[in-house]
Amino acid sequence: MQIVGYDAGDAGLLLSRGDADDANGASAAGGDATRDGDVTYLDLTPGTELDYALGERRCAGTVHEGTHVPCDAPEAPYCDAHSHVWVCARCTGTCLKDEMDCYEDHAVYLAAFAPDRFKVGVTRLWRLETRLREQGADRAAHVRTVENGRVAREIEAGLAEGSDLVDRVRIPTKRAGLAADVDDGAWASLLDRFDVTERFDFDYGLDLAERPMAETMAAGTVVGTKGRLLVLERGGSTYAVDMRDLVGYEVAEGRADRDLQSSLGAFGE
Template identity: 30%
Template sequence: MNFENHCGQACPEQAIAETKYENCIKCRDRRGFNPAFYHANSVLTRQEKINQQPHFVYLAYFAPGAIKVGISQEKRGIRRLLEQGARLALKLETFTSALIARQYEAKIASLSGIMETVAASKKLGLIKHPLDTAAAEKTLADALVRIHHQLGLDFPNREFITCEDYFHTDGRDLSSVIDMTGNSTMAGTVVSIIGPILITDYDGQLLAYNVKKFIGYQAQAVDGAIDIAIPSTQLALF
């Protein structure tokens, strides 16, 4: 991904990235963007230009007991929240740079019960919890009270952001969704995507895939029937 023109392209070397990364080493260098810039000894000019743009601090709600703090470029709107699969969020404040926003993020992350990261593998379990909007709002409001009492921080310009409607879950019961992590074949009709988790309906069963695991690979359409492995069951894909 080129962060100047926001266009993506295939790896020129056609390299296979390590499992824990979305890009190979050379593509990471070309991109010149490090989301954890605050841990780096130095940053590239491209990264510095991004850091000097307005950034906002947010609290994101995923499920009961799972909220995180983060920062995002103001001009990206709610895209960062949707990419992560936040069900509801509280935008706290916009600051003039990523460096200032990061200072607030770090302070808030020091509080118990507020995470800085939520792994995609954990999100597969979190999406099984139906969203109770009232309870989610109360959870975020309670976190805001703790931030005020323990850190002395106030955010008078805060606003709630509802993300659930963008995921098109349409009231589906996701409690029995099947984790298809490790399966290289994606089967069924796409019904929803919650952050990195893509959900398909396959013969009445809901299957969940971490779509990030498919980035960088060529897709091949299958003509005819093949077998796919669903936990404890072998089904045919047509």
């Protein structure tokens, strides 16, 4: 099997079994796995037991209409032929497409990532809450609704320029804040500068006493997910896995026999 994708919104991994005839002979280790073509969805609900050893890693190919099209290129998670950069993500108000096609309501939002990293972003209005959960935002505020993506990107770029707002929060920063709380005072001070349409306060149910350690593995008990970060408990320690770092790996049931860093709390057990 190969990990060929992930779902940061509803929390899941996409597994390709390769051989369609093997649909009934192999089952995911724990979780609620269902099959569509040659792709299996592994639900990462809390309490799910994962027991996969990571093997070689290569390009994850593509998943099209529920069917995985494999690729043997050694580049991971995607080779040049299968890498896709969403051109709209680079837009700052000047359309980079041959023809502008973002004619629908867009939301301009602010998102808080514990403890004190604040982001400005845009998304299609109907996807707002989904987009915030995909990013793993702790809190958010919808501050503007505009008629198209171009105007939204202009506003986003203007707010980010010369301010303490960022337009991207990277995974190490999100991982560092997993056991932290949002700075209430700083967040309230930021929102005082805007006419807020709607506020969001997300609870991912992680309830962590200490920051998980960074690891790349697919074995342990699922504590939960926050955006594309998968938190696993294993051997008395907690680990935070970037699900994108799993994409492309061949996996087999049975944990890899290797040493892992242990948290200080694990030594007292």
